[in-house]
Amino acid sequence: MNDNPSATAVAPQASKLQALAGMSEQSKVVLLVAGAMVTGGLLQLFVEPGPKALVAAGAIAGVATFVLSRTLPGRWRETMAGFRFTSVLLVALGLCAILGTLILQGRPLQEYPAKYGVVGDAIVAARLDDVFHSLWFGCLIALFGAAVVNSALLRWPVKLRSLGFFTCHLGLLTTLLGAGLSCAFAVRGRVDLLADGSTVNRVHVTRAGQPQAKGYDAAGNAILATAPLGFELRLDRFDLVRYATEFRIGYYEPRKLPDGRMDWRLKASFDPEPGQRHLLPGGSSFTLTRLFSDYRPGDEAANLAQGRDAAKTVKQELKNPAAVLQVAVDGSAVTSPPLVALGESNYLPVPPDARQVPRGILAFEKRDEEAKSYQSHVTAIAGGVSQKALVSVNDPFTFEGWTFYQVNYDPRNPKYSGLDAVHDPGVNFVFVGFALIIAGVSYMFYVERHLGRRRRAEVEPKVKAAV
Amino acid sequence: MLYILAEHPWFVAASAAYATALALYAAAWKSTRQVVGRLATAVMCAALAMNLALIAGRWIQADRPPFKSLFESLVFLSFTTGAVYLVMERLYRTRIFGVLAAVGSFGALAYAVTKWDAEIVKLPPALQSGWFVPHVVVYFVGYGAAFFATAVAVVQLAAGRWQWVRNLVSVRVGTVLSGQALDLEQITYDAVKFSFTLLTVGLLLGSVWAKSAWGDYWVWDPKENWSLVTWLVYGAYLHLRRVKGWRGERAAWLAIVGFGVVMFTYLGMELLPTAQQSAHVYTGQ
Numbered sequence: 001m002n003d004n005p006s007a008t009a010v011a012p013q014a015s016k017l018q019a020l021a022g023m024s025e026q027s028k029v030v031l032l033v034a035g036a037m038v039t040g041g042l043l044q045l046f047v048e049p050g051p052k053a054l055v056a057a058g059a060i061a062g063v064a065t066f067v068l069s070r071t072l073p074g075r076w077r078e079t080m081a082g083f084r085f086t087s088v089l090l091v092a093l094g095l096c097a098i099l100g101t102l103i104l105q106g107r108p109l110q111e112y113p114a115k116y117g118v119v120g121d122a123i124v125a126a127r128l129d130d131v132f133h134s135l136w137f138g139c140l141i142a143l144f145g146a147a148v149v150n151s152a153l154l155r156w157p158v159k160l161r162s163l164g165f166f167t168c169h170l171g172l173l174t175t176l177l178g179a180g181l182s183c184a185f186a187v188r189g190r191v192d193l194l195a196d197g198s199t200v201n202r203v204h205v206t207r208a209g210q211p212q213a214k215g216y217d218a219a220g221n222a223i224l225a226t227a228p229l230g231f232e233l234r235l236d237r238f239d240l241v242r243y244a245t246e247f248r249i250g251y252y253e254p255r256k257l258p259d260g261r262m263d264w265r266l267k268a269s270f271d272p273e274p275g276q277r278h279l280l281p282g283g284s285s286f287t288l289t290r291l292f293s294d295y296r297p298g299d300e301a302a303n304l305a306q307g308r309d310a311a312k313t314v315k316q317e318l319k320n321p322a323a324v325l326q327v328a329v330d331g332s333a334v335t336s337p338p339l340v341a342l343g344e345s346n347y348l349p350v351p352p353d354a355r356q357v358p359r360g361i362l363a364f365e366k367r368d369e370e371a372k373s374y375q376s377h378v379t380a381i382a383g384g385v386s387q388k389a390l391v392s393v394n395d396p397f398t399f400e401g402w403t404f405y406q407v408n409y410d411p412r413n414p415k416y417s418g419l420d421a422v423h424d425p426g427v428n429f430v431f432v433g434f435a436l437i438i439a440g441v442s443y444m445f446y447v448e449r450h451l452g453r454r455r456r457a458e459v460e461p462k463v464k465a466a467v
Numbered sequence: 468m469l470y471i472l473a474e475h476p477w478f479v480a481a482s483a484a485y486a487t488a489l490a491l492y493a494a495a496w497k498s499t500r501q502v503v504g505r506l507a508t509a510v511m512c513a514a515l516a517m518n519l520a521l522i523a524g525r526w527i528q529a530d531r532p533p534f535k536s537l538f539e540s541l542v543f544l545s546f547t548t549g550a551v552y553l554v555m556e557r558l559y560r561t562r563i564f565g566v567l568a569a570v571g572s573f574g575a576l577a578y579a580v581t582k583w584d585a586e587i588v589k590l591p592p593a594l595q596s597g598w599f600v601p602h603v604v605v606y607f608v609g610y611g612a613a614f615f616a617t618a619v620a621v622v623q624l625a626a627g628r629w630q631w632v633r634n635l636v637s638v639r640v641g642t643v644l645s646g647q648a649l650d651l652e653q654i655t656y657d658a659v660k661f662s663f664t665l666l667t668v669g670l671l672l673g674s675v676w677a678k679s680a681w682g683d684y685w686v687w688d689p690k691e692n693w694s695l696v697t698w699l700v701y702g703a704y705l706h707l708r709r710v711k712g713w714r715g716e717r718a719a720w721l722a723i724v725g726f727g728v729v730m731f732t733y734l735g736m737e738l739l740p741t742a743q744q745s746a747h748v749y750t751g752q
Contacts, residue, residue, distance in 0.1 A: 083709040090706065094699035101689040101741050132687045179685075188682065208686075243589050250586075268470070269586030279470040370589045393592035394680045405682040406592075422682040430684055434671040441667050445660045 018073075028079045029088050036061065036143045037092075040136030044127055047135065054138045055184040062142035066149055081150035089144055096140065100131040106208045141176070148172045164448050168440025171433045178429025186424040187227050191404065193235035195415040199381065200233050202226040203421045229421065231382035231400055238417040240409060241373040247272055247321055247341050248367050249288065251280050251350075253360045264361065272323055272364070282359050284329045284350050295322035295340055303338070323364040327352055339364040374406050376417040391419060471583050477521055478576070484514030485549070485573035492565030496635050504562045504644075511553060511569065518546040518572070531590040534603040537734075538582045543607050544733075545575035551611035559654055560644040563635060567618035598676035602669055609665030610729055613701075616658035617726035620719035623651035627716060652714060655722050663701045670694050689745040693732035700725045 023031070040057065047053050069076045079085055103123060104115070112129055113120035127134035152169040155162040189203030190211070205212045205225040213222035249272055252264035270278050277287045296302050303322075322338040329351035336348045341364045349358035376391040380399040389397040397404045401423055408418025472479050491507035498504070521542055525533035533539040552568030625632040636649055643649060673694070678684040685691060704721045707713040713721075736742050 083706040087703040087706040087710065090699045090703040094696045094703075097692040097696050097699070100687060101692050101739050104741055105687065248586065266585040279473045281470050283469070367586075371592060372589070373592050373595070394596040394676075396679060396682070403682060405680070407681070420682050424682075427678065427684065431675065434674065438668055438671060441664050445664055 022074060025079050025082065025084060028076065029085045032065075032080070032085065032143060033088055033092050033140070036065070036139040037136045040134065040139030041126065043139075044135040049127060049130070049133055049135050051133070051183045054133055054135065055180045057135050058138040058142040058145070059180065060142075061139045062145040065143055065146040069146065069150055077150055078154075080147050081154045086147055086151065089140070089147060092140060093144065096131055096137055099128065103128050103131070105132075106130055145173065145176050148176075161448060161451060164440050164442075164444025166440070167436050168444060171436025171438075171440055173433070174436060175430050175433030178426040178431075178433055181426030181429060182424050183426070186422065186426060188420065188422050188424075189227055190408075191229075191233060191419045191421050192408075193233065193238075193376070193378070193417050193419065195235045195237055195417070198234070201229050201231065203229060206420075227423075229400075229402060231380055233404075234379045234381065235376055235415075235417050236379055236388070237377040238409065238414060239373075239375040239377070240371060240411075240414070241375060242369050243372045245318075245369065246367040247318055248365060249278075249286070249323065249325070250363045250365055251360055252363065253281065254358075267360065269367075272321075280350065280360070280362075282350075284327065284359075286325050286327045286350075286362060288323050289326050289335065290324035290338070292320075292322040292338060293317065294319040295338055296320075297340075321364070325362060325364070327362065329353075336362075341365050374409050374417075376406055376419060378404070378419075471580060477517060477524065478580075481514055481517035481521055481545075482573060482576045484510055484517055485545070485569050485576065488514055489566055489569035489573060492562060492569055495562050495565065507562060507565055508553070508556065511549060511565065514569075514572065515546060515549045515553065518542070518549065518576075522546060525587075529587045532600050532603070534599070535588060535590060535594065536582075536584050538579050538584045540603070540607070540733075541575045541579035541582060543603070544610060545572045545579070547607045547611035548572045548575060548614050549611075551608060551615050555615055555654075555658065559649065561649055563643065563649070564615065564618050564622065567621070568615065571614050571618070593680050596676055596680060598672055598679070602672045602676055605665050605672060606669035609662045609669055610733065612658050612662035612665060613726050613729045616655050616662060616722050619651055619655045619658060620722040623655065623719045624716060624723075626651065652718060655719060656708060659701055659704055659722055659725070663698070663705060666694075666698055666701065670698055689739050689741045690732065690736055693728070693736070697725065697728045697732050700728050 039061065043057060047057070065080075069080045104111075107129065109124050109129065112123050116123055123129055127136070131137055148169050152166055152173070155166045155169075158166045187203070187205060188207075189205045191200055191203050193200060203226060205227050211222075212225040214225040215223045217223055249270045250266050251268040251270075253267045254262050255265040256262055267281055272288055272291055274288050274291050277285055279285050292303055318341075320340065320342055322340040322343075324338050325336045325348060327334050327336065327348065327350060334352040336352070337345075339346045339348060339362075346365055347361045347363035350360045350362055351358070373392050378389055378391055378397065380387045380389065380397075382400060387399060389399070391397045391404050391406050393406050396406075403422050403424075405420040405422065406417070407420045410416040410418075488507055488511040491503060491510055495504040495507050522533055525539060525542070529535075534543060549568060549572040552564065552571075556562055556565065622632065622636065626636050636651070637643075673691075674684040677686070700721070704718065704725055707721065708718055736745055739745075
């Protein structure tokens with residue numbers, strides 16, 4: 001009989017440790033993945049999920065898992081560095097990513113019960129409405145981080161043969177670190193600018209594109225959260241550049257809408273090329289026989305002069321263009337009156353016979369005027385020093401740690417421009433991580449195997465000689 | 468449909484060439500004469516040249532890279548599928564998979580006809596980026612490699628079940644040029660490695676592009692998520708290959724699942740309830 005009470009307490013603990021140590025690899029894998037998700041799920045009952053909570057929980061869970069894997073007896077470290085565990089983890093992360101595309105994300109919480117019924121409450125409770133910011137997902141990422149560290153350390157010290165694997169995993173870690181920094185410390189906001197000489201020095205903080213409230217006033221109105229820029233920003237001019245105006249001969253077919261109404265759908269589009277015969281859906285065809293660059297109704301002499309050489313006309317600037325089409329349906333050809341693109345009588349039914357139900361219509365019309373570029377000419381002013389810049393989509397402007405992106409405009413107010421301002425201390429880590437991942441994967445797959453071949457080539461003759 | 472074919476003879480010619488290559492590769496399965504296989508390769512090369520001409524012509528006509536709409540991307544996918552196959556044919560010295568590659572290229576063109584653009588649209592500002600072409604090209608070559616990996620995996624699974632497939636894979640003059648038996652699993656693995664490398668580069672290029680366009684390198688957009696799923700599935704394949712019991716048929720099935728995910732990522736986004744939240748759904752889809 002053991003009289004020492006501490007010994008009796010230690011004994012069950014030791015047996016638990018032995019049980020943990022004796023688990024099969026599969027059981028360990030299941031325990032780790034399920035444990036991380038359950039722990040995160042329970043944690044978010046007590047901790048309000050948010051960027052900082054997510055990063056803190058992920059970091060603590062990652063470090064804790066890593067330390068435990070190094071201290072627990074029974075090859076836990078090897079399990080976490082193993083291919084089986086990594087595969088299961090990758091599949092689990094993949095399933096989470098899929099889940100985030102099957103359930104609407106980031107909507108107001110009251111929308112879920114309305115949309116999903118009883119399941120809606122469960123979705124909100126498990127934070128499936130924001131899968132990628134839930135703590136259980138954070139714990140899964142933490143587990144991934146710990147697995148990556150363990151795998152990388154297993155290849156330490158790095159040799160030429162394991163350089164790719166190590167670099168790739170170092171890249172993953174650097175990316176995770178950068179993503180953590182972005183999540184916890186990045187500030188994103190909207191800057192609404194008017195080209196009226198005014199300046200702004202604060203951004204309205206946003207999350208997932210929505211303004212963030214820092215509180216509510218006495219009337220219950222949201223007080224929007226703002227962040228200081230540290231300098232003044234002025235919009236000097238906003239330009240909406242459009243593509244050049246173009247004209248087309250469009251062929252439309254009737255289409256029944258889900259609500260039973262009919263509309264016309266563009267089925268085919270042709271450049272106004274004179275003389276060329278084009279086939280239409282349904283077997284009809286048409287030819288553009290005359291093209292007027294500046295059609296003047298009633299002035300036949302002027303029209304006759306400009307419409308004579310259609311090939312020449314197509315290269316001219318089209319001011320008020322009109323086209324004459326010859327439509328062939330079921331063997332008989334009909335020539336249309338001039339269809340004025342900018343006028344009301346710019347279309348022709350196919351077949352042109354008014355007694356028949358039209359299968360489609362041919363219209364000579366202006367193409368949709370699509371935006372080519374949104375350009376904000378801005379000036380940033382800090383301490384008496386000013387810097388002018390052009391901000392457009394894919395061409396942001398960086399000043400004093402903030403980067404400005406062209407994201408909004410108002411078709412009714414040409415003096416307005418909306419920019420997103422981002423201050424992200426993690427992005428450089430993320431991009432360095434990306435470069436390391438690409439370098440590591442490429443080296444692992446395409447350099448290491450050649451190293452292996454070369455080594456075999458060096459060894460084999462020696463072995464043969466020895467034999 | 469006929470009006471499209473009549474209006475676009477080069478499209479018809481490229482499709483017909485792929486169909487002819489398909490027939491010739493199939494004939495090479497049975498024939499012991501080298502000329503049949505060589506002819507199949509030559510026709511496949513011609514089909515690719517015509518496909519490339521279609522892409523170049525569209526590029527000139529639209530005055531922009533022709534990767535904007537689903538139709539345009541399908542024409543490009545047809546090309547990358549065939550091009551990746553031809554490289555593999557040369558690399559592994561076998562024409563066994565020519566039929567499947569030709570089916571893939573022809574299938575992509577046939578599907579493109581059903582998604583024909585009513586007109587060529589201009590490039591919106593978000594797509595006017597130096598990252599656009601490398602991102603799309605790398606991804607679609609990766610898709611081509613994923614298709615090839617799946618084709619080999621399918622042959623591997625079929626060879627395990629049917630004798631006539633085993634006969635095809637055995638050494639023949641027309642199809643196996645090296646005179647050595649093919650290691651189908653190794654070929655699948657090599658193709659997945661190649662595809663995975665390109666998918667990695669494509670994913671990360673897209674992320675860098677998103678940062679320069681919108682200020683975020685990752686926004687959990689449905690298309691981004693599914694691209695990540697593709698990467699994770701192939702990542703799992705590459706890891707599981709080192710786990711006991713995960714070679715052979717299991718690995719082949721996993722490669723097929725990976726390609727299924729690739730195709731869903733490419734074509735299935737509009738089926739998702741979150742599709743409206745995506746900035747990546749193709750026009751014309």
